[in-house]
Amino acid sequence: MKKQDDTVEQSKREYFAGRLVEWFRAHQRDLPWRRTKDPYKIWVSEIMLQQTRVETVIPYYERFMERFPTLEALAEAPEEDVLKLWEGLGYYSRARNLQAAVREVQSDYGGVVPDEPKDIAALKGVGPYTAGAILSIAYGKPEPAVDGNVMRVLSRFFLLRDDIAKPATRKHMERLLRTVIPQEAAGDFNQALMELGATICTPRSPHCLVCPVMEHCAGRLAGEEETLPLKTKAKPPRDERRLAALIRGRGEQAGRILIRRRPDTGLLAQMWELPHVLAPADLQPAVGDANASAAGWALCAALEEEGLPELAPSGIVTQADHIFSHIHWHMEVYLCSMAVIEGAALPDSYRWVTPDELEQLALPKIFHKLLSCQAFRSVLEPN
DNA sequence: AATGCGGGGTA
DNA sequence: TACCCAGCATT
Structure with missing residues (x-):
C-alpha cells in the first residue's frame, strides 16, 4: 500500500x-x-x-x-x-x-x-x-x-x-x-x-x-467545500468566422440543395453540412451589404478552388453562432448561384439533396439551426 | 502532459 | 458569463 x-x-x-x-x-x-x-x-x-x-x-x-x-x-x-x-x-x-x-x-x-x-x-x-x-x-x-x-x-x-x-x-x-x-x-x-x-x-x-x-x-x-476541487482553467475557444454557401439546384436538381460530407476524422467527422470555408484573414468584418458582397465573392472563389463549378453570390441569407469546447464559429450563409448544374462534375463529398433526404442524414446542431431559420426556409420556398 | 473533440444545463 | 458535465484518443 x-x-x-x-x-x-x-x-x-x-x-x-x-x-x-x-x-x-x-x-x-x-x-x-x-x-x-x-x-x-x-x-x-x-x-x-x-x-x-x-x-x-x-x-x-x-x-x-x-x-x-x-x-x-x-x-x-x-x-x-x-x-x-x-x-x-x-x-x-x-x-x-x-x-x-x-x-x-x-x-x-x-x-x-x-x-x-x-x-x-x-x-x-x-x-x-x-x-x-x-x-x-x-x-x-x-x-x-x-x-x-x-x-x-x-x-x-x-x-x-x-x-x-x-x-x-x-x-x-x-x-x-x-x-x-x-x-x-x-x-x-x-x-x-x-x-x-x-x-x-x-x-x-x-x-x-x-x-x-x-x-x-x-x-x-476545513471550510473548503466551496473552493474544492482545485482545477486549472481551460483556455477560451478561438474565434472563427466561417462563410457557408446555400446553393439551389435547377433543372433535374430542382428542389434540391448542395451539401457535403465531412472527412472521416476530426471535428464532426462524417457528418453532413453546408459547404463552408474559413473567412480569409484580410476580409473585413461583415457590416452592411458592401462587406457582405466581398465575403460572398471570397466564399465562391474558395469553393471553386475546391473543385466546384463557377459560382456567384447574391446576398446573405442568415447567420448564427455556435460554440464548441475549443472553437467559436460565427457562421454566415450566402445564397450562391452555380453557373452550370446539369452534368457538372462535383467533388466526391458533395451531393444534391431534397429537404426530405436531408432529414435522413446526420447533421450537426449548427446546421440544424441554420436550416430551420425563417430566412433560410423562405429562400427554399418554390416560386 | 497537452490538445482535440459537442452540446447543453446551471448559478 | 463561467463552469462543468458518469472521458477518451492522439501526439
Missing part, C-alpha cells in the same frame, strides 16, 4: 463506503440503465454519459435501445444509422468507436462483453473510467471508476488539494479508491460516489446538510 494512502485512516474509509452504499440503496434515482445488468446496455449508457448530463442522455438511450436492443443488433447495423441516432449528442467519435468495439466483441469474444480489466480496457472508446464502470456495475468487480463527480467528492471528503485537471490526480484517486471499494458492493459504491456528486456534492453550493457523509467530510470541516 502506498504511503500517502495511509494518511487516511482505515476506519474513516469504512465509514465513507458504508454510509455511501446505504444512502445510494435508499435514495438512488430511477434511471433506465439501472433497471438492467446487461453489460451491453451498461456499456452504451456509460459511453453516452461521457461529458454528458443524465437528463440529456435519457431520451437518446431509450431510442438507441429500441433500435439496437442487443450487442448483435448494433454490430450488424449500418454505421450511418448509428451516427443518425447519435445526432445532437456530440462527441461523435464515441458512436463510431462504440460500434467498432461492439463488432470486435462480436468477432473476438463470441458476443460476450469481456470481464477482464485488460480486455475491456483495450476496446475502442473504453478508457479507465468506462472500464471500471462496466466491470463494477455489470460484473461486480472491485475496480475504481473515477469521473469528474468522483474527483470532486473525494477532493472534498478527504481534503485533497491536488489539481484535478492533471492526469496524475486521477491515478492517485484510483489508488485511494482501491483501498475503499467494498468487495461485495463495488457497483453500488461507484454509482453512489457519482450519484452523490450529481445530486448533493454539486460543483457549486453543495447540499452538505443532507449529505450522508457530512459528519466526517474533511473539506467541510
Whole structure:
C-alpha cells in the first residue's frame, strides 16, 4: 500500500463506503440503465454519459435501445444509422468507436462483453473510467471508476488539494479508491460516489446538510467545500468566422440543395453540412451589404478552388453562432448561384439533396439551426 | 502532459 | 458569463 494512502485512516474509509452504499440503496434515482445488468446496455449508457448530463442522455438511450436492443443488433447495423441516432449528442467519435468495439466483441469474444480489466480496457472508446464502470456495475468487480463527480467528492471528503485537471490526480484517486471499494458492493459504491456528486456534492453550493457523509467530510470541516476541487482553467475557444454557401439546384436538381460530407476524422467527422470555408484573414468584418458582397465573392472563389463549378453570390441569407469546447464559429450563409448544374462534375463529398433526404442524414446542431431559420426556409420556398 | 473533440444545463 | 458535465484518443 502506498504511503500517502495511509494518511487516511482505515476506519474513516469504512465509514465513507458504508454510509455511501446505504444512502445510494435508499435514495438512488430511477434511471433506465439501472433497471438492467446487461453489460451491453451498461456499456452504451456509460459511453453516452461521457461529458454528458443524465437528463440529456435519457431520451437518446431509450431510442438507441429500441433500435439496437442487443450487442448483435448494433454490430450488424449500418454505421450511418448509428451516427443518425447519435445526432445532437456530440462527441461523435464515441458512436463510431462504440460500434467498432461492439463488432470486435462480436468477432473476438463470441458476443460476450469481456470481464477482464485488460480486455475491456483495450476496446475502442473504453478508457479507465468506462472500464471500471462496466466491470463494477455489470460484473461486480472491485475496480475504481473515477469521473469528474468522483474527483470532486473525494477532493472534498478527504481534503485533497491536488489539481484535478492533471492526469496524475486521477491515478492517485484510483489508488485511494482501491483501498475503499467494498468487495461485495463495488457497483453500488461507484454509482453512489457519482450519484452523490450529481445530486448533493454539486460543483457549486453543495447540499452538505443532507449529505450522508457530512459528519466526517474533511473539506467541510476545513471550510473548503466551496473552493474544492482545485482545477486549472481551460483556455477560451478561438474565434472563427466561417462563410457557408446555400446553393439551389435547377433543372433535374430542382428542389434540391448542395451539401457535403465531412472527412472521416476530426471535428464532426462524417457528418453532413453546408459547404463552408474559413473567412480569409484580410476580409473585413461583415457590416452592411458592401462587406457582405466581398465575403460572398471570397466564399465562391474558395469553393471553386475546391473543385466546384463557377459560382456567384447574391446576398446573405442568415447567420448564427455556435460554440464548441475549443472553437467559436460565427457562421454566415450566402445564397450562391452555380453557373452550370446539369452534368457538372462535383467533388466526391458533395451531393444534391431534397429537404426530405436531408432529414435522413446526420447533421450537426449548427446546421440544424441554420436550416430551420425563417430566412433560410423562405429562400427554399418554390416560386 | 497537452490538445482535440459537442452540446447543453446551471448559478 | 463561467463552469462543468458518469472521458477518451492522439501526439
